[in-house]
Amino acid sequence: xxxxxxxxxxxxxTFQDFEVVRVLNTNEEQKSIAVEGRLSGKEGTAVVCLQKxxxxxEKLSEIFSDATNLKTLFRNDVYYNKLAxxxxxxxxxKATIIYxxxxxxxxxxxxxxxxxxxxxxxxxxxxxKPFIESSAFSKEWIYNILEHKKEAERxxxxxxxxxxxxxxxxxxxxxxxxxxxxxxxxxxxxKDLTSxxxxxxxxxxxxxxxxxxxxxxxxxxxxxxxxxxxxxxxYQPSFYHLHVHFTALSxxxxxxxxxxxxLLSSVISNLEVCGDYYIHTTLPFTIKxxxxxxxxxxxxGYFTE
Amino acid sequence: xxxxxxxxxxxxxTFQDFEVVRVLNTNEEQKSIAVEGRLSGKEGTAVVCLQKxxxxxEKLSEIFSDATNLKTLFRNDVYYNKLAxxxxxxxxxKATIIYxxxxxxxxxxxxxxxxxxxxxxxxxxxxxKPFIESSAFSKEWIYNILEHKKEAERxxxxxxxxxxxxxxxxxxxxxxxxxxxxxxxxxxxxKDLTSxxxxxxxxxxxxxxxxxxxxxxxxxxxxxxxxxxxxxxxYQPSFYHLHVHFTALSxxxxxxxxxxxxLLSSVISNLEVCGDYYIHTTLPFTIKxxxxxxxxxxxxGYFTE
Numbered sequence: 107x108x109x110x111x112x113x114x115x116x117x118x119x120t121f122q123d124f125e126v127v128r129v130l131n132t133n134e135e136q137k138s139i140a141v142e143g144r145l146s147g148k149e150g151t152a153v154v155c156l157q158k159x160x161x162x163x164e165k166l167s168e169i170f171s172d173a174t175n176l177k178t179l180f181r182n183d184v185y186y187n188k189l190a191x192x193x194x195x196x197x198x199x200k201a202t203i204i205y206x207x208x209x210x211x212x213x214x215x216x217x218x219x220x221x222x223x224x225x226x227x228x229x230x231x232x233x234x235k236p237f238i239e240s241s242a243f244s245k246e247w248i249y250n251i252l253e254h255k256k257e258a259e260r261x262x263x264x265x266x267x268x269x270x271x272x273x274x275x276x277x278x279x280x281x282x283x284x285x286x287x288x289x290x291x292x293x294x295x296x297k298d299l300t301s302x303x304x305x306x307x308x309x310x311x312x313x314x315x316x317x318x319x320x321x322x323x324x325x326x327x328x329x330x331x332x333x334x335x336x337x338x339x340x341y342q343p344s345f346y347h348l349h350v351h352f353t354a355l356s357x358x359x360x361x362x363x364x365x366x367x368x369l370l371s372s373v374i375s376n377l378e379v380c381g382d383y384y385i386h387t388t389l390p391f392t393i394k395x396x397x398x399x400x401x402x403x404x405x406x407g408y409f410t411e
Numbered sequence: 412x413x414x415x416x417x418x419x420x421x422x423x424x425t426f427q428d429f430e431v432v433r434v435l436n437t438n439e440e441q442k443s444i445a446v447e448g449r450l451s452g453k454e455g456t457a458v459v460c461l462q463k464x465x466x467x468x469e470k471l472s473e474i475f476s477d478a479t480n481l482k483t484l485f486r487n488d489v490y491y492n493k494l495a496x497x498x499x500x501x502x503x504x505k506a507t508i509i510y511x512x513x514x515x516x517x518x519x520x521x522x523x524x525x526x527x528x529x530x531x532x533x534x535x536x537x538x539x540k541p542f543i544e545s546s547a548f549s550k551e552w553i554y555n556i557l558e559h560k561k562e563a564e565r566x567x568x569x570x571x572x573x574x575x576x577x578x579x580x581x582x583x584x585x586x587x588x589x590x591x592x593x594x595x596x597x598x599x600x601x602k603d604l605t606s607x608x609x610x611x612x613x614x615x616x617x618x619x620x621x622x623x624x625x626x627x628x629x630x631x632x633x634x635x636x637x638x639x640x641x642x643x644x645x646y647q648p649s650f651y652h653l654h655v656h657f658t659a660l661s662x663x664x665x666x667x668x669x670x671x672x673x674l675l676s677s678v679i680s681n682l683e684v685c686g687d688y689y690i691h692t693t694l695p696f697t698i699k700x701x702x703x704x705x706x707x708x709x710x711x712g713y714f715t716e
Binding site for chain 2: 114115117118119120121122124125126129132133134135136137138139141143154156158159160161163166167169170171172173174175176178181184185186187188189190191192193194195197198199200201202203204205206207219220221222223224332333334335336338355356358362363364365367368369371372374375376378379380382383386387388389390392409
């Protein structure tokens with residue numbers, strides 16, 4: 107039976123009628139949990155994600171008061187190990203509930219394992235390159251930016267040179283305000299480079315231009331020093347038109363781990379040490395187990411051990 | 412006045428007498444906060460670190476019950492955004508207290524910014540190499556492991572060969588139990604290799620031996636597949652005797668970001684593409700701003716822009 111809008115507003119004042127069917131994901135680092143469940147006596151699936159919130163600076167004086175009870179686990183000399191029990195309003199948790207939830211909602215919250223692929227030049231030619239070419243990812247939105255048809259007001263810096271030029275603009279995930287989580291992208295004007303695999307000696311001027319003019323523009327506009335920036339490319343990238351990420355070093359930006367990111371200064375150094383580096387090297391990357399490219403590798407027998 | 416042991420046991424049953432002097436660090440990702448403070452009417456500094464704990468699997472049925480109150484923030488169609496208020500015993504916080512705390516304790520908890528260094532071969536010769544040689548880090552504990560004088564019962568696998576051999580054992584940060592956060596280290600028997608900077612063509616057999624026998628030993632003992640492992644070296648490493656980290660890909664192990672870690676398969680590929688790779692390449696790394704090596708770079712004018 108379809109619930110009315112008003113009756114839905116009365117749902118979830120507690121978890122009294124909620125029954126956990128299975129845990130979809132737990133993140134011990136971020137202190138979150140996602141579960142699939144149902145409401146007793148009602149139809150439909152519910153997805154619930156609980157996420158502990160960071161300590162609130164405004165509530166510090168309440169947290170550090172007699173409202174917090176401390177239970178001793180053990181003490182060794184000057185070191186006290188305790189459990190702190192706080193009133194719930196000082197220790198809030200964000201709850202995101204989707205009800206009734208569709209299959210896609212469940213999938214979005216379900217933990218998706220990844221695998222490592224060691225992509226040799228041969229595997230690139232046989233699997234990755236045909237995948238990129240056949241997938242026909244739409245690049246309209248990139249060309250719209252390069253041609254000033256969209257997001258022109260967001261451009262922080264542009265070098266219009268067709269060979270070594272690029273556009274620098276804030277990443278969509280960044281508010282563009284506080285420099286603590288600064289995140290910009292440099293998108294190259296030339297359209298023939300899909301990823302770091304395509305880079306050769308003759309692209310060193312392009313890469314150095316992005317490095318130096320990108321750093322200078324960020325220093326100029328945001329007053330962030332060069333050595334406080336993390337400047338890198340993804341492999342595999344989320345779109346196959348060469349672009350470079352600039353993030354604040356103080357910010358643990360997503361996807362800056364090995365198996366995903368390559369520092370621009372390393373990429374330049376690799377090409378200087380060996381101009382054919384990206385023709386001959388093995389590029390390891392992590393890939394979600396439900397990614398279509400992984401299926402291509404699996405079909406070629408890559409994951410049979 | 413020196414407190415007696417018994418009176419110290421009676422401290423910190425709440426934070427009633429605790430006064431915050433300053434916030435040392437907050438981590439919004441991990442939901443932790445560290446503060447420096449004092450006890451009213453008492454001498455000495457206290458350091459308190461609060462860390463929210465992950466959701467406990469054993470308490471799920473209590474968490475998802477009428478004990479949890481849900482306060483609506485907003486609702487949009489099937490999406491409910493709520494604040495969850497839970498009894499404190501279902502929402503525990505770990506409190507680590509050091510009292511009386513010394514300056515070193517305060518420093519350990521204080522947020523320490525980092526910088527990027529692009530270490531050219533010349534900078535390595537002029538700054539890093541002399542630093543490593545002059546610092547005389549004690550390697551006794553490593554030799555104790557290699558000679559079976561210590562931790563022999565912890566060895567998971569050993570290849571005793573003096574050229575390509577190594578010892579594989581659990582990292583001290585790992586409980587050695589659940590494979591979700593599996594973490595082992597391979598320590599090479601030979602004593603002449605300080606870091607990846609020293610690697611040449613002739614070390615490829617050593618590296619491949621670690622890669623293949625390490626993966627096989629982990630598959631054998633922990634049933635973790637090869638492509639579910641992240642296998643890497645740190646640069647700068649925490650100690651200058653060549654060692655390789657093996658962690659579960661599902662685990663966001665500390666220090667796996669670019670500017671700190673180098674995948675073993677990339678290192679092997681680099682040496683195969685160019686045997687002199689680590690003589691000629693620029694190695695970028697992040698370094699804490701209070702690290703003595705950073706002071707050496709600064710003294711040579713590296714950070715003047």
